Amino acid sequence: MFPSFPLRHPDNDKLRLFYEETYCGYAVMQHEKGPLIENFLERSLFTLNLARETNRTTFAFRVDLHFPDAMPRSRMHDDNVVLARFFRFFFYELRKANTKYPPTPRYLWAREQASSNKPHYHLMLLFNKDAFDSIGKFAPDYDGIYSRQNIYHRIMRSWLKAMGFDADDPRFGQLVNVSKDPVTKVPWSNILHLDDWYAMDEAMFMASYLCKAYSKPFNQGIHVFDSSRR
Template identity: 30%
Template sequence: MNNRIINDPVYGELWEHYVNRIEETIGKALESHSRTLALRFDLRLPEIDNESFGGTDSKVITRFFQSLREQIKADVLRKKKNNKRSHQTSVRYVWVREFEQRGIKPHYHILLLLNKDTYCAPGKYDPDIHNLAFMIKDAWCRALWLEEANLMQDHYLAHFPVEPFVWLDVNKPDLNSSYQKLRHRSLYLAKVRSKHNEDGFRNFGTSQG
């Protein structure tokens, strides 16, 4: 792994390898889908301190993406069967694991890249509406091994920031400005600070292929 550190005027020290992987993942998404939705959100752990709790498991982020992929696949198939507008989508992503200031409790920052013709936005969270926001929150609860009944209570564990998404369209003249906006926001994931390696868990990952 390239351990070179570069400096950013906004975020400070960044891992160059992380920056390169982020840019590669965005590029692959655009190769697959000329119109791409780039969505940023955070995944938090509940206030539970128990060795059997899923949040302490290094595979929790893997379970999250597995569940989200399965839900997206089922959602597209369901729309097709109901003769609704549907498009296939790859599921590409970047994730980082960081710690709060005390360095005790981890959380995850996610960049999710999907076909904009499949999902143009996460939608407003509503347990009665099966949209992208619901699937993300549900996938995180499943990854944490929380009961389905906890979804309403624990939906806050998946958090969408202000203006969480950017649209990229290779056929639009504003592609470069949209890309630069996304790149700037995504560099936050590559920062050196807030990442710990002492527990042996991975701090960074991307989709493959």
């Protein structure tokens, strides 16, 4: 697949490159333009296992956060402060939901930038299924705003506020894209049980997309991958 097989990333020799089709017994999604980063795979597997060990069942899905196309490049795009703001607003949304069971959110994220002048973010989100078990409708309300109390609308509101827009600003389309299953082409989500290898294999495959070396802007001097902590 690859013309050469260096063991370390040329922009950061602490990052180990990974070329195999499976990692720790789980399928991974190799990219045609380069290998995965083993350090990120390790963190992904740890986070997924931590969620499975914490919750009786875990609801998992992937989303991408995009900046509006018309937004000019600014200082907001030079670091990950906007993503930290997103998580702060989103966790506030989860607390407001006042679910019967604690949502125990966990996450993986990756910053990527290829041909655009602005980055975008890939996320995998993990919840206690007893608290949240669906993403909900993606479409906005009839007046073009995202005011429903489902997960998707909560994510959209949080992302708009993180960028400095009003949560009910009707000017924007769907800046939050839910990732699709590469085979069925339908929005992907899954329920993880501690003893369900197949569901874990699928989740690790989807998470591995965040671990590809290609399009990670290492030369910007900021983090390009991270996860929730214990």
